[in-house]
Amino acid sequence: MMKHLTTLFIAALTAIGVNAANPYDNPDTIVVSRDGTGQFRTVEEAIEVCRAFMEYHKVIYVKKGVYKEKLIVPSTLTNIEICGECPENTIITYDDHANLFIPGTQRKMGTFRTYTIKVEGNNITFKNITIENNAAKLGQAVAVHTEGDCIKFINCRLLGNQDTLFTGVANTRLFFKNCYIEGTTDFIFGPSTAWFEGCTILNKSASYITAASTPKDVKYGYIFNNCKIIAAEGVSKCYLGRPWRPYAHTMFMNCEIGGHIKPEGWHNWGNKQNEQTARYEEYNNKLAEGSVENRVGWSRQLSKKEASKITIEEVFKMNNEWIPE
Numbered sequence: 001m002m003k004h005l006t007t008l009f010i011a012a013l014t015a016i017g018v019n020a021a022n023p024y025d026n027p028d029t030i031v032v033s034r035d036g037t038g039q040f041r042t043v044e045e046a047i048e049v050c051r052a053f054m055e056y057h058k059v060i061y062v063k064k065g066v067y068k069e070k071l072i073v074p075s076t077l078t079n080i081e082i083c084g085e086c087p088e089n090t091i092i093t094y095d096d097h098a099n100l101f102i103p104g105t106q107r108k109m110g111t112f113r114t115y116t117i118k119v120e121g122n123n124i125t126f127k128n129i130t131i132e133n134n135a136a137k138l139g140q141a142v143a144v145h146t147e148g149d150c151i152k153f154i155n156c157r158l159l160g161n162q163d164t165l166f167t168g169v170a171n172t173r174l175f176f177k178n179c180y181i182e183g184t185t186d187f188i189f190g191p192s193t194a195w196f197e198g199c200t201i202l203n204k205s206a207s208y209i210t211a212a213s214t215p216k217d218v219k220y221g222y223i224f225n226n227c228k229i230i231a232a233e234g235v236s237k238c239y240l241g242r243p244w245r246p247y248a249h250t251m252f253m254n255c256e257i258g259g260h261i262k263p264e265g266w267h268n269w270g271n272k273q274n275e276q277t278a279r280y281e282e283y284n285n286k287l288a289e290g291s292v293e294n295r296v297g298w299s300r301q302l303s304k305k306e307a308s309k310i311t312i313e314e315v316f317k318m319n320n321e322w323i324p325e
Contacts, residue, residue: 034065052076084129098139115145132159167192186211210241212248221249231260242267253283263294283307
C-alpha cells in the first residue's frame with residue numbers, strides 16, 4: 001500500500017512539473033498587441049516569460065500601438081529580438097527626466113535612471129521600432145541605455161532631447177543600421193564602442209551630437225559611416241562632438257554633413273587639455289558648407305590608406321569576434 005501511494009505521489013509531482021513548465025521556452029515568436037489579439041498586451045510581460053540564457057533566437061513581435069512602459073532587458077536574457085510591426089507606428093515611450101524626484105524621497109532621479117529602455121543583456125536586437133523619451137525639456141532624459149554587449153538596432157527610431165542614447169559600458173559593442181536618432185545636447189554619449197551605418201542623425205537645437213567617454217586603452221569609440229547629419233529647421237551652430245572624458249574617440253567617414261555644423265567641427269568642452277588627448281577623426285565627408293581645412297587643428301583627416309583599415313571587423317575585434325549581420 002505504501003509503495004502504491006509513493007508511486008501516485010511521484011506521478012502527481014511529475015504532472016505538476018509538466019504543467020508548470022514555461023510554455024514560452026521555445027524559439028517560437030511571442031506576439032504583443034495593445035488590442036489583446038496577441039499573447040500579451042505589454043512588452044514587459046513578454047520579456048518576463050523569456051527563459052534565462054537562451055541558446056536559441058526568440059522574437060517578441062510588437063504590433064502597432066503606443067506602449068507606455070519603462071523597461072529593463074535583464075542581464076540574464078540573451079538572443080532576444082524585439083521587432084515592431086513598423087517603426088513609425090510601433091512606439092515604446094516614457095517620460096522620466098533627471099530633475100524629477102524619486103517617489104518617496106527628496107532625491108532627484110538624475111540622468112541614469114531616466115531611461116525608457118535599459119538593455120543589460122547580451123546579443124539583443126531591436127528592429128523596426130521607435131523608442132522614445134518624451135519628457136519636456138526639463139533636464140536629461142534618456143530613451144535608450146545600454147550595458148550589454150553585441151546589441152543591434154536595425155531600422156529603429158530613437159527619439160528624445162538631451163541625452164537620448166547612453167552607451168553605458170566600456171568594451172561593449174553596439175551596431176546601429178538605418179536608424180534615425182535625434183536630440184539636443186550630447187544626445188549620443190558614453191564609453192561603448194558603437195558603429196552607426198547609414199543612419200540619420202538630427203540636431204534639434206544648437207548643441208553637440210556626441211559626448212564620447214572612450215577609455216584611454218580602448219581604440220575605438222563612435223564610428224559614423226555613410227550617415228546623414230541634419231538639423232531641424234532654423235538650427236545652426238552645432239558641433240560633431242565634445243569629449244565627456246579626455247580620451248574620447250569619434251569618427252565620421254563617408255557622411256553627408258549639413259551646414260548647421262560649425263566649420264571647426266569639434267569642441268574641447270572648455271578644457272584646452274582635452275585637445276591633447278581627444279581622438280577626433282574624419283574621412284571623405286561631404287560638407288554642405290565650408291571645408292575640412294577649417295576644422296580644429298587637434299582633429300585629424302585620415303588618409304585613404306588609414307580609412308581603409310577602419311572596418312566593422314576591425315572595430316569590433318575585442319575579446320571575441322562579432323560581425324553583426
